[in-house]
Amino acid sequence: MNIFKQSVENKTCISCGICKVYSKEKIEFEYIDKEQKFIPSIKNQIFEDNSFCIGEEINMKRLSNYRFNKDNLKNPIGFYKNLYVGHSTNKEIRKNASSGGLAPEIVSYLLKTKKYDYAIIAENILDPKNSNSKVIDKNYNIKNSQGSIYHSVNMSTALDVLKKHEKSKIIFVGLPCQIAALYEAKMRISNLDKKEILTIGLFCGGYNKFDGFKYYLKNFLADDQINKIKNIRYRVGNFPGNISLKFNDDSHKIIPRTRNNTTINIIKYMIGTQGYWQFLRCRLCPDQVNDFADIALGDPHLKEYKNYDNDGYSIVISRTSKGQNILLNMLELKRINLNQIEENKVLESQSWVLLNRRHITPYYLIAKLLKFKTPKLINYDHFNSYKTSNYISAIVDMIKLKIPINRFTKNFFIIPFQIFEYLFLTYAPRMILKRIIKILINKKND
Numbered sequence: 001m002n003i004f005k006q007s008v009e010n011k012t013c014i015s016c017g018i019c020k021v022y023s024k025e026k027i028e029f030e031y032i033d034k035e036q037k038f039i040p041s042i043k044n045q046i047f048e049d050n051s052f053c054i055g056e057e058i059n060m061k062r063l064s065n066y067r068f069n070k071d072n073l074k075n076p077i078g079f080y081k082n083l084y085v086g087h088s089t090n091k092e093i094r095k096n097a098s099s100g101g102l103a104p105e106i107v108s109y110l111l112k113t114k115k116y117d118y119a120i121i122a123e124n125i126l127d128p129k130n131s132n133s134k135v136i137d138k139n140y141n142i143k144n145s146q147g148s149i150y151h152s153v154n155m156s157t158a159l160d161v162l163k164k165h166e167k168s169k170i171i172f173v174g175l176p177c178q179i180a181a182l183y184e185a186k187m188r189i190s191n192l193d194k195k196e197i198l199t200i201g202l203f204c205g206g207y208n209k210f211d212g213f214k215y216y217l218k219n220f221l222a223d224d225q226i227n228k229i230k231n232i233r234y235r236v237g238n239f240p241g242n243i244s245l246k247f248n249d250d251s252h253k254i255i256p257r258t259r260n261n262t263t264i265n266i267i268k269y270m271i272g273t274q275g276y277w278q279f280l281r282c283r284l285c286p287d288q289v290n291d292f293a294d295i296a297l298g299d300p301h302l303k304e305y306k307n308y309d310n311d312g313y314s315i316v317i318s319r320t321s322k323g324q325n326i327l328l329n330m331l332e333l334k335r336i337n338l339n340q341i342e343e344n345k346v347l348e349s350q351s352w353v354l355l356n357r358r359h360i361t362p363y364y365l366i367a368k369l370l371k372f373k374t375p376k377l378i379n380y381d382h383f384n385s386y387k388t389s390n391y392i393s394a395i396v397d398m399i400k401l402k403i404p405i406n407r408f409t410k411n412f413f414i415i416p417f418q419i420f421e422y423l424f425l426t427y428a429p430r431m432i433l434k435r436i437i438k439i440l441i442n443k444k445n446d
């Protein structure tokens, strides 16, 4: 069977849109309510012989050899040139950003100075069923691209530009799977390989179905109000941000996430966003820190950056000389601020989740036991080992994907299980006691 059709059937398609690049005919993408993502309509299109689908295969070693001429990775944060914490010096861009506004600042600088012609970005102005990507140039209002979009984005809408404008220089801002798919295509299609593309990658813990957010929003809104959401921004205000909703009648509402919220609500937020509604392919992904991008960006989940009065910072990893030179140039021009940080800080900023993802094999074993169809995986040799804790996380996370979600399971399994996980699965006894008290008094957390 055609690999793209197979990934749709196996539910491992991740809406990256790159199948479009291999197809000689048009491919339509449609938002499928049940799956809450954009699925390509694969019919009788003729594809390049060596077509590749990132939903069906993840080969970290091959991509690593293509990008860095080596595949012996031992460091969980990937191959890199330099590590920083930084931010845009443009106050408005920084204020609108999820973290430090580095992604839009770099795009804006490179387009305005004509160093690059176009950028492919995910736009953040429509409702989840219409979230798409766009090809932008120096005239675009970069504000419309800002903010992390945690539900599925139809990346295919901008990808025709990869086949056109042979000599144009392009910036691609994307998640690890999107960037991996792009480089797999570059490896296979010589016209694309000749194209100058700069990749700005976001760290990624995975997409979440919008129904998961709806589950959480129901604590604050009536069903008919939820159905009138015109746009959702997941991270507004001081880091790590609140949810901002815009409704059909243009009214707005701010909903707390993890700050200024009760412990029970935070547990409900964890239920809605950390497992039950995640995509299978995201659960099986070993690449959290965008291993193959020229510049990778993430959130500094570190005590020193959780000062709620700050305007936002980004973790910045330059992985190639191209990425490094752009950053240094922008630093010299004072378009950005950068301070070097240690490896252990980058690791700490992604907590145990990063190590868990690196040692992903148990997830594949449990997924197969639970009869999920999995992509083929070739991980770095060093991370093929695993510990009991990796197994425990894999069992917990994969069971969450298998549980049917209905009123009964929500009340009698999902909520008690999340409280159990919150208390016992990741923390030491002193922390458990502290958390039991927090649940019992359930007062607002800062």
Ligand SMILES: Cc1cc2nc3c(=O)[nH]c(=O)nc-3n(C[C@H](O)[C@H](O)[C@H](O)COP(=O)(O)OP(=O)(O)OC[C@H]3O[C@@H](n4cnc5c(N)ncnc54)[C@H](O)[C@@H]3O)c2cc1C
Pocket: 093, 096, 097, 098, 099, 100, 101, 102, 103, 104, 121, 122, 123, 145, 146, 147, 148, 149, 150, 151, 153, 173, 174, 175, 202, 203, 204, 205, 206, 207, 288, 297, 298, 299, 300, 301, 314, 315, 350
């Ligand atoms: C699904 C998802 C999961 C994430 N998980 C983690 C994580 O586990 N750890 C961590 O440290 N950081 C994570 N991030 C990254 C982080 O939240 C910030 O997006 C990143 O640091 C860039 O912030 P910024 O301030 O530079 O850009 P902003 O000013 O916030 O602009 C965001 C940029 O990212 C692009 N973008 C947003 N959403 C998408 C999307 N879905 N697909 C493609 N491009 C998109 C926009 O087009 C824009 O260019 C995640 C982001 C997403 C979208």
